[in-house]
Amino acid sequence: MFRFSKTHYASEALGLGEGSRVRLAGWIFRKRELGGVIFIVLRDSTGSIQVVVREPEIGPSQLRSAREAGLESSIIVEGVIRKDPRAPGGTEVLANSLEVVGESDNYPIRKGAGEEFLLDNRHLHLRSRSMWAILRIRAEALRAAREWFDSNGFTSVEAPSIVGAAVEGGATLFEINYFGKKAYLTQSSQFYLEAAIFSLENVYTIQPSFRAEKSRTRRHLTEFWHVEAEMAWADLNGVMEVVEGLVGHMASAVAERGAEELEILGRRFDPPDTPFPRISYDEAVDIAKRKGVDIEWGDDLSTEAERAVSLEFDSPVFVHRYPKSAKAFYHMPDPSRPEVVLCVDLLAPEGIGEIVGGGQRIHDYDLLVQRIREEGLNVEDYKWYLDLRKYGSVPHGGFGLGLERTVRWIAGLPHIRAAVPFPRTITRVTP
RNA sequence: GGCGGGGUAGCUCAGCUAGGUAGAGCACCCGGCUGUUAACCGGGCGGCCGUGGGUUCGAGUCCCACCCCCGCCGCCA
Secondary structure, three states: OOOOOOOOOHHHHHOOOOOOEEEEEEEEEEEEEOOOEEEEEEEEOOEEEEEEEEHHHHHHHHHHHHHHOOOOOEEEEEEEEEEOOOOHHHEEEEEEEEEEEEOOOOOOOOOOOOHHHHHHOHHHHOOOHHHHHHHHHHHHHHHHHHHHHHOOOOEEOOOOOEEOOOOOOOOOOOEEEEOOEEEEEOOOOHHHHHHHHHHHOEEEEEEEEEOOOOOOOOOOOOEEEEEEEEEEOOOHHHHHHHHHHHHHHHHHHHHHHOHHHHHHOOOOOOOOOOOOOEEEHHHHHHHHHHOOOOOOEOEOOOHHHHHHHHOOOOOOEEEEOOEHHHOOOOEOEEOOEEEEEOEEEEEEOOOOEEEEEEEEEOOOHHHHHHHHHHOOOOHHHHHHHHHOOOOOOOOEEEEEEEHHHHHHHHHOOOOHHHHOOOOOEOOEOOO
16 A cells, blocks of 8 residues: 555554654645644544644644634644544644645635535545545446456456437437537447457446436436446346346445445445346336326336335336337347337335346347337447347347446445536536 | 426525514634533624515515526436
């Protein structure tokens, strides 16, 4: 571990014995001034520790600069570890010297700040204890996802973010000016991953996707991190097995390695048991109806219906085989029931709703052309995608997982905005 | 795209029902305090009441228009 400008991190210093000499570098998290003594809570990336500043040890000049330093000033402190029951956590540092490295005058974030103010100041709010915990949980979830793919025979493949045509509807694309031509920000890497399976068989990517949906809800971002995988020779069942393995590992990895962070957020999270329950769309409609939701077979599952279904289970639940009309053109119709497709959504519990969407893809050229036409799309736009069905096509399937939705569920966050460092929503592009 | 809530001090809000001198807490500044734990005590600074128009002797408050923010639905991961 690197220790730039310091001998110990705050959390390391807490574990040292009485009399140990330390040099700490961090930020002023809290400051309590009395007449002749100042208590500073020094924060760094690992935690915080109280620093006691008194004139006899550090002299009048440094006492004055400590007195003048505002919250979030960066400081380097040298001192001696003391065990004292009056200190938070029973350990503190008696300062011999305190250097203010970067002043902080009138730090704008205070207790009681509102949601919008904190979002306007997200570049500063990242320093808060709760954002610290969330960023670490997100990092752990990402690490766990890569770890699971990498140890299960998947190869990572990167797809372009600038694309020439839509994967799904055109209405949700951000258009960009690409040297005078129209291009778009990708809404999914699925088609590129489908191309890659003919070389690597089982592939994944973790990168941003962009959706110009005018959705103003606690579940939507316009830019989100998309965990996508595609598997050659996989059927619907295979897709569900992969999703279950991935989501199960992400959940248990965060529960295990992110216990302290979850605790900070006040989140009690027990990773779900596997296998996850699997129900058909038909059963989901029955459950929703039984719970009084106004829904007919053939409708897509409304948010209300999704919530009604997911509340029946205390783990994520797979809902498979939706009506063809409710899903995108590339989903494979069920050979035994052509009115439904071999797709699957994973609904997270606690009313979070859909975190994964996927299924088996159409691998037959003629059927795919037919479905493109039925949806009123232009076959020309899918030329290279159709090519994949002309040269050694294979049954295959895949899925996309919303990282922020998954983190929101695991961390118990009230809004998807909290699950990303700098959220992009319909009304926010800064900071 | 449809429905609902909101905009007053740097921040969080009260005041609007019933029009009559712009309020509180926090922050900040000054003073006090050598063991604070979101320190405390005393004093001080701080306002285009979202914007524009209207009614009125008088508008933060009533009326009209517009702007912005938030949530729910639709759509999705």
